[in-house]
Amino acid sequence: MSRSNVVSDSRQPRPSPSSILGSVIDEETRYEAVRSRDARFDGEFFFAVETTGIYCRPSCPAVTPKRHNVRYYTTAAAAQGAGFRACRRCRPDAVPGSAEWNVRADVVGRAMRMIGDGVVDREGVAGLAVRLGYSSRQVQRQLTAEVGAGPVALARAQRAHTARLLLQTTGLPITEIAFASGFASVRQFNDTIRAVYAATPTALRAAAPRRDTPGRGAAAPSTGIPLRLAHRGPYQATAVFDLLADEAVAGVEDMIGPRGRRTYWRTLRLPHGHGFVAVDERPGGGARTGRGGWLDARIRLCDPRDLTTAVQRLRRLFDLDADPYAVDERLARDPRLAPSVAARPGLRSPGAADPEELAVRAVVGVAEAEELVRTYGKPLDAPCGALTHVFPEPAVLAQAEDGRGTLGALAAALADGTLRLDAGADRDDAQQVLLALPGMDARTVAVIRTRALGDPDVAPPGVDVPESWRPWRSYALHHLRTARRSEREKTGV
Template sequence: MMDEDSRYEAVRSRDGRFDGAFFFAVATTGIYCRPSCPAVTPKRHNVRFFATAAAAQGSGFRACRRCRPDAVPGSAEWNVRADVVGRAMRLIADGVVDREGVAGLAARLGYSARQVQRQLTGELGAGPVALARAQRAHAARVLLQTTGLPVTRIAFAAGFASVRQFNDTVRAVYAATPSELRAAAPRGGRTARRTPTPTAGIPLRLAHRGPYQAGPVFDLLEHEAVPGVEEVSGTPGTRTYRRTLRLPYGTGIAAVDERPGAAHPGSGAHPGGWLDARVHLTDPRDLTTAVQRLRRLFDLDADPYAVDERLGADPRLAPLVAARPGLRSPGAADPDELAVRALTGRDEAARLVQRYGKRLDAPCGSLTHLFPEPGVLAEAEPDGTLGALTAALADGTVRLGPGADRDDARDALAAVPGLDARTTAVIRTRALGDPDVAPPGRDIPDSWRPWRSYALHHLRSAGELEYR
């Protein structure tokens, strides 16, 4: 935990390591920024600190147009924490409040709506409605400044219930109308802006903090790719990963490029960057959910500084960390799908896709199907471990979504007949995004905690362990 003096020192040094970890606002200007903002450092007595962008917005501050604080990756804390606040933040990022309201969020967490409101407000300075509103505002700004979509369509794609709500929120957060915000797009955004087509999709930049080793992530995705659902094209360094997505309102096809984007301006000695992506959706309301699922798959909300600092202190891992700073631990775009694939392997998963997967209404190249849902598989092939696992996923005995309780999920997986410890470890690492999983039967030092999942990826990337 940082005190306010330490936070101010981070602001004075424009330290990009803390972008997303906290925000600061300037009382004399009414603007809030990320710590790495390149503007002149304000005087200490004029600065206020906030845990979230939503808290700054709720206190009447508008987003800085220079450093765009709403565009930073989410706090790495929510990527790691397994408590109710961490689970709530992952569910809000997945769009649950937009789809189901605060009551739906609370039900998924097993708490009352009042308890959830109290915990989030007490720790983050903003409740679930305000946090979801900040997320919608960011999605709206991205669409306004990078696409030529009509404003009405953008309002609903960003998750707003009405155009009026959309207009009011954009004015409150950015002190500009949607039309003014679109006109103020950076030069590159204005040049590239276009109305998305079925082949191009909505162009996005998936931001990450610090260094990002894209090569090992794409190596793994290429090794695992299930025909019909996924494909990786191109050569190392310039590959593109594409896959189909089952989403709350419809379906989608996402494409992510391997080559990282340029560093964010003003990020000082610790630049971040982004992966270029495109998402084509049958229903624009699925945009936020699709983006968050890609972020989890590519582990874009991790804190590489914390991971590398801990693992780099170990003599065995130090040269591996130095060779691959910012190595990630990939997650899953669809946790239930990942669990089935961890059990069956790639070839059997491909058979299940062709036999039971839902064919896309408009196939795109080699992408032809959605991965079959657990309920379909449980009914079609009810026997053995596959039948037991898919039945448990279908009836909710095993829950692996973004708001899942990791301890409960671990215990539920252990109760699935025939599911071995090694497969369970893969599911915990990938589907649950657990950063601290050690495979059974291996002597893994406690000094690697809480980042043992990342340590294993270093060993695999160095050829000391095989990818499963």
């Protein structure tokens, strides 16, 4: 493949990383991406340099290494397992996750989503295997074959990233950070930090990068962990924040500030407690630069062990691991969608911060959801602004509804595990369970599959959606809805 197929050229269309990586990608193509510092490939693969012992993201600004010294890895964990340390300059552990895991519904894709959600840290490899319906040995073999690292190594790499984040953005004691990051001991924590970053935890904290322009969310919540939630390519923040504002459930969510500079607040129900999050509608947001960017956020947690899970759930809510190049490349071929794609590059298909909550809300609507929050939600000991409750758990709703109606049946199925909507749920199995619930209609199931299960390729029943939009039909429908909204705003109708 020639360099013009990878490096930006104003005379030729730029192929997406997914379209390149989805075919047979050779080392020449990867090296050209590294040599051109192509940020579109960040998170899709990593490269390591044998002479320095360091691994980087493709867009690393350091001097390009010689071709024969470079090795390539699918994941950061694979590079670490081969003995390479993370580059301190490009921080490869901070890149968006591979978009492939959002699309894939097989066991590897499901496993990667669950590891990201912290399942291995909480339940071990055996727990991951049980959730997947495979033996631990089968899960180990499939992950190692496809991504170059097993579940323990992948979880270890994620713990190291969480630890670095806490070391460089909080004043928590180092001992607390060790256990909050998911490490079983301080010794294991110290050894991992040295192996991954070639520095002690104290040195890593001292080397924390200074933020030039802290986000507006830094004041909301007033205390917590400041984050930059990275995304690849363009990002249409306004459309996402418009949707969240339209759907906001009082007590659980709030949107403050003028359009274009809003901050989204919400509570989160997490494995070890609850948390508050605030995410800024970053002006511009890398909408047209094509090099990616981030959303400023701040997270306040009752238990720091929930940080990894909270971050991953925000990433799914804001669809930050998507590959906008692949989506736009496919949808722009359709004359019906081309104008919207040109006007809104990088339009996302938002997911859910809490899949079970989203399913309930899809069934009852905003007004009734607010009533459920007031009646059955868990009140916060100390409200944060307009945030007063955590959305009620399925078990609470199941007991209250006693199996009555669609809501009662849904809550009972979620509470007893008949229906799973977690990060690693089988989408087809979940759809079948949903369709079997009394009173559940196919259109609501499509909403749940799109939002709660993060399926990028859903077409609601009765909607004429061409096959040519596959595998991005969820995104295509968002383009149609956003374009209609824009037209209404222009005409005032």
